Amino acid sequence: MSAPTLFTNTRVVDPSRGLDERGAVLIADGRIVAAGADAANQGTPDGANTIDCAGAAILPGLVDMRVFVGEPGGEHRETLESASRAAAAGGVTAIVTMPDTAPVIDDPALVDFVFRRARDTAIVRVHPMAAMTRGLSGSELAEYGLLKEAGAVAFTDGRHSVKSAKVMRNALTYGRDFDALIVNHVEDPELAKSGVMNEGETATRLGLPGIPLEAETIMLDRDICLARLTGGRYHAAQVSCGPSVAELRRAKQMGNGISAGAAVAHLTLNENDIGAYRTFFKMSPPLRREEDRQAVVEALADGTIDVVCSAHDPQDVEVKRQPFAEAADGAVGLETMLAAGLRLVQSGEVPLMRLVEAMSTTPAKLLGLEAGTLSPGAPADIIMVDLERPWVVKKDALSSRSQNSAFEDARMTGKVVRTYVGGRIVFQDGAQPSH
Amino acid sequence: MASQFAHRHLLGIEGLSPQDIAFLLDSAEAAIDVSRQVEKKKATLRGRTQINLFFEASTRTQSSFELAGKRLGADVMNMAVSSSSVKKGETLVDTAMTLNAMRPDLLVVRHHAAGAVALLAQKVECAVINAGDGAHEHPTQALLDALTIRRHKGRLGGLVVAICGDVAHSRVARSNILLLAAMGARIRVVAPSTLIPADMDRLGVEVHTSMRDGLADADVVMMLRLQRERMDAAYIPSVREYFRIWGLDQEKLGWAKPDAIVMHPGPMNRGVEIDPLIADGAQSVIREQVEMGVAVRMAVLEALGQGLPEVVGLVA
Numbered sequence: 001m002s003a004p005t006l007f008t009n010t011r012v013v014d015p016s017r018g019l020d021e022r023g024a025v026l027i028a029d030g031r032i033v034a035a036g037a038d039a040a041n042q043g044t045p046d047g048a049n050t051i052d053c054a055g056a057a058i059l060p061g062l063v064d065m066r067v068f069v070g071e072p073g074g075e076h077r078e079t080l081e082s083a084s085r086a087a088a089a090g091g092v093t094a095i096v097t098m099p100d101t102a103p104v105i106d107d108p109a110l111v112d113f114v115f116r117r118a119r120d121t122a123i124v125r126v127h128p129m130a131a132m133t134r135g136l137s138g139s140e141l142a143e144y145g146l147l148k149e150a151g152a153v154a155f156t157d158g159r160h161s162v163k164s165a166k167v168m169r170n171a172l173t174y175g176r177d178f179d180a181l182i183v184n185h186v187e188d189p190e191l192a193k194s195g196v197m198n199e200g201e202t203a204t205r206l207g208l209p210g211i212p213l214e215a216e217t218i219m220l221d222r223d224i225c226l227a228r229l230t231g232g233r234y235h236a237a238q239v240s241c242g243p244s245v246a247e248l249r250r251a252k253q254m255g256n257g258i259s260a261g262a263a264v265a266h267l268t269l270n271e272n273d274i275g276a277y278r279t280f281f282k283m284s285p286p287l288r289r290e291e292d293r294q295a296v297v298e299a300l301a302d303g304t305i306d307v308v309c310s311a312h313d314p315q316d317v318e319v320k321r322q323p324f325a326e327a328a329d330g331a332v333g334l335e336t337m338l339a340a341g342l343r344l345v346q347s348g349e350v351p352l353m354r355l356v357e358a359m360s361t362t363p364a365k366l367l368g369l370e371a372g373t374l375s376p377g378a379p380a381d382i383i384m385v386d387l388e389r390p391w392v393v394k395k396d397a398l399s400s401r402s403q404n405s406a407f408e409d410a411r412m413t414g415k416v417v418r419t420y421v422g423g424r425i426v427f428q429d430g431a432q433p434s435h
Numbered sequence: 436m437a438s439q440f441a442h443r444h445l446l447g448i449e450g451l452s453p454q455d456i457a458f459l460l461d462s463a464e465a466a467i468d469v470s471r472q473v474e475k476k477k478a479t480l481r482g483r484t485q486i487n488l489f490f491e492a493s494t495r496t497q498s499s500f501e502l503a504g505k506r507l508g509a510d511v512m513n514m515a516v517s518s519s520s521v522k523k524g525e526t527l528v529d530t531a532m533t534l535n536a537m538r539p540d541l542l543v544v545r546h547h548a549a550g551a552v553a554l555l556a557q558k559v560e561c562a563v564i565n566a567g568d569g570a571h572e573h574p575t576q577a578l579l580d581a582l583t584i585r586r587h588k589g590r591l592g593g594l595v596v597a598i599c600g601d602v603a604h605s606r607v608a609r610s611n612i613l614l615l616a617a618m619g620a621r622i623r624v625v626a627p628s629t630l631i632p633a634d635m636d637r638l639g640v641e642v643h644t645s646m647r648d649g650l651a652d653a654d655v656v657m658m659l660r661l662q663r664e665r666m667d668a669a670y671i672p673s674v675r676e677y678f679r680i681w682g683l684d685q686e687k688l689g690w691a692k693p694d695a696i697v698m699h700p701g702p703m704n705r706g707v708e709i710d711p712l713i714a715d716g717a718q719s720v721i722r723e724q725v726e727m728g729v730a731v732r733m734a735v736l737e738a739l740g741q742g743l744p745e746v747v748g749l750v751a
Contacts (some may be wrong), residue, residue, distance in 0.1 A: 134672070141672040145680050170669045173628045177644045177680075230628075 004028035016358035016373035073102025084122035100158035106131035120196025156183035172232025242295035314402030490678035578608035592619035600659030625649030
């Protein structure tokens with residue numbers, strides 16, 4: 001049993017209890033003992049390490065609901081080990097991996113494989129999402145019962161949208177029998193097929209084929225209708241534009257079991273960032289107009305958007321150093337999700353508590369994970385964040401095996417200084433003086 | 436006798452009164468004895484022509500109807516339509532008119548489309564028996580199931596009957612629900628949500644997706660056949676998951692009453708909807724269902740045969 005650790009002189013932010021106050025956090029034996037203003041009232045336990053946080057915040061570790069990895073099958077892009085180091089550095093204590101690997105995670109034995117590799121190599125918790133349809137084919141259902149038993153936390157076809165409304169209906173219906181969360185990438189594949197960025201003036205000027213907002217809204221509307229029809233648990237993986245959040249807002253007022261996520265990129269960047277054909281800004285869904293970004297931020301603030309994810313998608317140089325239209329989609333994001341998200345806090349658009357809720361508490365709840373909280377008894381998956389510290393994202397300093405970051409050389413304020421998983425320290429910032 | 440069953444056709448359980456059902460079951464009891472004798476022939480339908488018109492292949496039901504007709508003395512002819520005129524483009528109604536011109540007395544019809552047998556019945560002058568129309572009805576199956584249950588439990592009223600499996604595509608389930616409800620049984624359907632049709636609860640049954648809930652204290656566990664096509668059409672993912680969660684094995688059967696009987700309309704998929712050990716086990720009455728099938732069909736043919744006109748005039 002490890003010695004207790006007391007974190008003093010800290011700002012404790014725990015959305016699960018609506019707590020944001022100066023105080024302390026006490027952990028022991030891998031679990032949280034107390035967190036809040038009065039956590040140190042009992043005094044320091046015998047033999048405890050005391051860490052003076054010097055005003056840095058302690059938050060529940062982030063739960064990133066959308067992480068693409070390369071293992072198995074694309075280890076040159078990212079392994080579970082490298083993804084977990086990137087996660088730890090970014091304050092993410094639990095990554096939810098997408099099934100888009102080779103082979104596809106659509107069999108209980110492969111879920112088991114991910115767990116075993118994670119146990120042996122990863123330094124944060126790894127929770128696999130399994131395929132919604134076999135081989136991500138969009139035609140036959142995967143075995144939700146057996147996959148859930150093996151530990152899959154939800155079902156998705158990852159970066160593939162399920163095109164058939166009938167298959168989607170059956171997935172939601174069948175999923176209901178297992179209380180399974182069905183996660184869809186909302187982008188109509190036919191409408192999006194030839195496009196490479198948001199449709200509009202910028203695309204026209206750049207001479208690039210566009211993807212209309214409707215590629216997203218048509219799929220989202222359909223899914224909302226089907227969620228209503230079936231009573232299944234539905235989550236739109238990422239929404240990116242104003243009309244989508246308006247539709248979500250309407251649907252949520254009618255009160256069915258739907259939720260939605262947004263990637264940090266769509267909350268903090270827009271299509272103009274593509275500039276001179278910068279392929280690290282090419283992603284699916286594409287970066288949208290500034291007014292869409294603002295609408296998505298507003299939807300995060302008012303709770304219409306439940307979850308903020310990194311949509312971490314490592315791609316190697318070969319597929320990114322290409323003409324824009326031919327380059328692969330995707331950007332890494334684990335190490336920058338919190339820092340980029342904090343921009344919204346600094347601008348006053350989203351309260352810190354709300355951001356942490358969307359990055360930690362809500363995803364944990366949706367997936368049924370024991371995480372996203374500083375409640376006594378919960379696993380000590382916590383992060384210490386210096387909310388004031390300025391830093392610059394340097395490509396070479398990224399832990400990810402791929403360096404396709406949309407935030408390369410970006411100036412950030414707020415840095416993760418320590419990350420703990422189950423009470424064990426898994427990341428400590430180099431510049432942080434040791435205690 | 437004839438006045439006790441005042442129907443020209445048997446198109447479904449729907450439309451039968453509890454008295455009609457009881458009458459058919461009682462006369463089927465008598466027919467069991469005929470089949471168990473060395474001399475299995477009666478003369479009730481002597482001189483009558485029975486045509487088995489099967490638009491969908493079936494070994495079990497067709498041979499059961501054939502034996503039933505022959506044991507009552509009828510001349511029985513089997514027509515497998517799937518291989519003949521329909522392939523040449525003849526419509527259902529044309530086929531009916533053609534057959535009608537051959538002057539059968541009893542027509543036993545199976546068709547893949549719901550409502551097709553009723554449509555055909557409007558076009559012919561003989562008695563028509565529905566041997567299964569799409570996912571609509573299969574009345575003789577429900578009758579033989581009821582007879583089997585009654586012989587084991589002594590009654591139908593008040594029993595808890597769990598119908599498990601592909602209810603959505605099952606005519607057997609629909610006919611059984613109608614019959615058992617008419618006779619006062621408590622009916623549950625148990626299946627994955629994808630195989631339960633919309634508003635099923637409005638048919639007066641309890642709907643369960645968990646075998647544990649659905650089988651609790653059941654007197655009768657009726658398993659339905661799962662078609663392989665259901666996997667391709669994304670209703671369920673795989674046989675192994677289906678068997679694990681909805682297949683009847685020793686553990687799940689243990690949730691029913693200790694003296695529960697296990698039924699299956701056949702043909703069985705061993706290891707898919709039912710564990711072979713259960714199918715052949717002490718609680719299984721599956722083979723008995725087959726015997727009851729002949730008896731029930733004799734009762735139905737007899738009842739309708741007695742309603743046939745003695746002299747048939749030529750049609751203008």
